[in-house]
Each structure stands twice: as C-alpha cells, then as structure tokens.
Amino acid sequence: MNNTTHTSNSVNYTATSWKPESVIIPLVFSLIFLVGTIGNSLVLAVLFRSGQMNNNTTNLFILNLGVADLCFIIFCVPFQATIYTMDEWVFGPFVCKAVHFFIYLTMHASIFTLATVSLDRYLAIRYPLRSRELRTPKNALTSICFIWGLSIIFSGPYLTYYKQIDMNGTIACIPVWRVPQRKIMDICTFVFGYLIPVLILSLTYARTIRYLWTAVDPLEDMSESKRAKRKVTKMIIIVTVLFCLCWLPHHLVILCLWYGYFPLNQATYAFRILSHLVSYANSCLNPIVYALVSKHFRKGFKKVFSCILRKKVTNKVHVVQVAHTVSTVEAVSTEVSHINEPQPSSSSCSQSNGRQWGAGEQTSPHDKSPNTFITFNVT
Numbered sequence: 300m301n302n303t304t305h306t307s308n309s310v311n312y313t314a315t316s317w318k319p320e321s322v323i324i325p326l327v328f329s330l331i332f333l334v335g336t337i338g339n340s341l342v343l344a345v346l347f348r349s350g351q352m353n354n355n356t357t358n359l360f361i362l363n364l365g366v367a368d369l370c371f372i373i374f375c376v377p378f379q380a381t382i383y384t385m386d387e388w389v390f391g392p393f394v395c396k397a398v399h400f401f402i403y404l405t406m407h408a409s410i411f412t413l414a415t416v417s418l419d420r421y422l423a424i425r426y427p428l429r430s431r432e433l434r435t436p437k438n439a440l441t442s443i444c445f446i447w448g449l450s451i452i453f454s455g456p457y458l459t460y461y462k463q464i465d466m467n468g469t470i471a472c473i474p475v476w477r478v479p480q481r482k483i484m485d486i487c488t489f490v491f492g493y494l495i496p497v498l499i500l501s502l503t504y505a506r507t508i509r510y511l512w513t514a515v516d517p518l519e520d521m522s523e524s525k526r527a528k529r530k531v532t533k534m535i536i537i538v539t540v541l542f543c544l545c546w547l548p549h550h551l552v553i554l555c556l557w558y559g560y561f562p563l564n565q566a567t568y569a570f571r572i573l574s575h576l577v578s579y580a581n582s583c584l585n586p587i588v589y590a591l592v593s594k595h596f597r598k599g600f601k602k603v604f605s606c607i608l609r610k611k612v613t614n615k616v617h618v619v620q621v622a623h624t625v626s627t628v629e630a631v632s633t634e635v636s637h638i639n640e641p642q643p644s645s646s647s648c649s650q651s652n653g654r655q656w657g658a659g660e661q662t663s664p665h666d667k668s669p670n671t672f673i674t675f676n677v678t
Contacts, residue, residue: 321384327576328380331583335372338586339365345599356439357423357531360416361589363443364409364538368582371405374398376579383572388472392463395472399461403454405582406546407492411446413539414496417503420532425510453491456484485553493543493550500539507532534592538585545581548574 342365346358378390378398388395419439422430462475474481511529552574555561589596 324383324572324576325380328376328579331576331580332372332376332380334587335368335376335583338583339369339372341600341603342586342589342596343369344603345596348599348603354436356419356434356436357416357535359436359439359443360412360419363412363446364585367405367408367412368585370401371409371579371582374401375405376582379575379579387470388463389470390472395461395463396458398472399457400454403457403488403492404450407450407453408446409542410492410496410546411449412443413535413542414499414503415442415446416535417500417507417539420528420535421503421507424507424528424532453488460484482557485557489550489553493546497543500543504532504536504539508536530593534588537588537592541584541588542581545577545584549578 343362346362346365375398378394379402381389390398419434422434460474460476460481461472463470463472464475465471466473476484511532548570552561552571561567590600
C-alpha cells in the first residue's frame, strides 16, 4: 500500500505532471477522515455503553475492528493525503517510517480480526452449546492480543522498507530495499495479509451460510436467538466482503507492478490513486454498514446523539443561569455550585442500553457519562 510509488521514476512522474488530484484527492481524503473518525468513534461509544462487552465475543471483535479503523484514519490518512498536494515529503524521517508501518499494521489487524470473527460466527451457529466454553470474553481478548502481535510481526519490516531520502533536492519518502527483497516482502504481505485470510473467510462463511439456509426448516418458526445470529452473521459478512473488495485493487496493482505489465502513464496513475482511495475508504464504511443492517446499532447511534445534544443544551442552560445569577444577585459560591450540579435529564444518558444487545443485562446507572466514551481515540 504505497502511495509514494515504488520507483523513483514514478515519483518524478507524479510530481511533475497531471495535477488535478491536488484538489480533488484532498477533498476525498478529508471526507474519509471526517466520516471515519465520527463513525468509528460512535461505534466505540455504542459498544461501551451497551454494557455487553463482558459477555459478548462478537462485540469485542467489532470493537477491535473499530479501533483498527480509527488508528488507520488518524495515523495514516492525513499524511498520505499530502502526497498529492505537496511536491515533497515534509514530515520527517520518523513519520515516513511510522505512517507506512501503521498502514500495514491496521490492515493486518483488520483482516485477521475478520478471519477470527468468521470462525467465531461459525462456532456460534453450528455448535451453539458445545462452543460456549471456547467462545468466552477471556479467549476473545486473548485472540485480539494474538492478532495485534501477529500484525506487528508482519508489518514490522516496513519500518525499514521506507526511508526519507533527498532526490536531487526533493525530499521523498520511498522504498529503499533492493528489488528482490521488496518483491519477497510484497508477496508475503499479499499471501499472509490477504490471500490466506480470504480463503479462511470464504470457507467458514460458505459453511455457515449453508448451515443457516439448509439446516433450518423454513416452515418452522425460527427462534429469536437464531434470527439474531443470522442478522449478526449477515452484517459481518457484508463487512468482510467490503474489506476484500476494497483492498483487492491495491494488491492487484502491486502484483501487476512486479509480475505483470504496469506502464507509468496517466491511466495507470489514475488507477493507482483510485486503488488508494477505495482501500482507505474501507476504514469509514463499517459504521455505515452497522447503521444500515443492525437496528440495535441504529438505536445506539440515536441514543448517543440524543445524549450529546441534551448535554449541550444542559450546559447552555447552566451558563445562562450562572450569568443571570451573578449579574443580578451577589450570589455566594454555594449558589453557583448548586446551579452546576448534574441534572436528572442528563443522567439517563449514562445508563446502558443493555437490553438491545442480546444478553438482556443492564449496566449500573452509575456508569460513566457518554462524554467519557465519545472521544476520538487514537488507534
């Protein structure tokens, strides 16, 4: 996933010709950044407020996906967008290495998480009783730690793959490995970071779908539990298909560059830009899918928004009351502190919406307020 191009010739080419992307691309990147940051932050807020993080393995994996997407958006998208607007790299050698490391780190973390959750869904649907001892939050957290550890191993070499260099007075962030080493690294990334996980996803979901649509008698009433599992599986499958489709053009470009025919002209340059935009846009699509497919996420999003608006209105009322009290009466400090006490209307926002998340449990009304959760967590 190299926006800076793989050869010095392509860097010179992109820096000197055809520049409409210097305006269009930053706008698209800005939209991706805005939608992705808000959307994934809302997903994290809804999951934390749902009160089901301690007994729902699927929510833990969805949370991990949101963290990976948010990391990618914050650490990668803003810096990569400048490649099409500036003639040289201006962020220094450390950021040059770090940005590309996080690109591949989050890519591996996302695809490994999707592969793991596909196995989780298969066990939950095919062996609902026997898999309970295996599908525990503790094992899910262990899997997530293993996913990030494995992602670090596969993306670690990219800390030396890229380097900031001076090319005839122009500072560029480009690959510095020798061609044979780069070929091996790119092929390993494709095989272990895309091909094998996609094969696992295809196999598990094929068996899951086959069981869902053949093992259940359509004439019999399906239980609420089975309906819920089918809806969750449908949502995860859509997320998986979108990830595979969005990242496929990027891998095709790399493969064509090394083993096919990929001339450096305006058409291939435009296709490379498109492949970057599509792969980067994937980081902001998951919240949209959750909102469209899951009524529980829609309710959660509405709840978070209502709490935000209610909190803003309450704060404005407090400010007006304080200003009015101080200007008309020589109020003592106890009166002002009394005005600023939390109001009952906003306390309800701190309560979880646990009944919507399948387990039927509610968290304590003393949970933190939504303002604590709606933070732009750096992934």
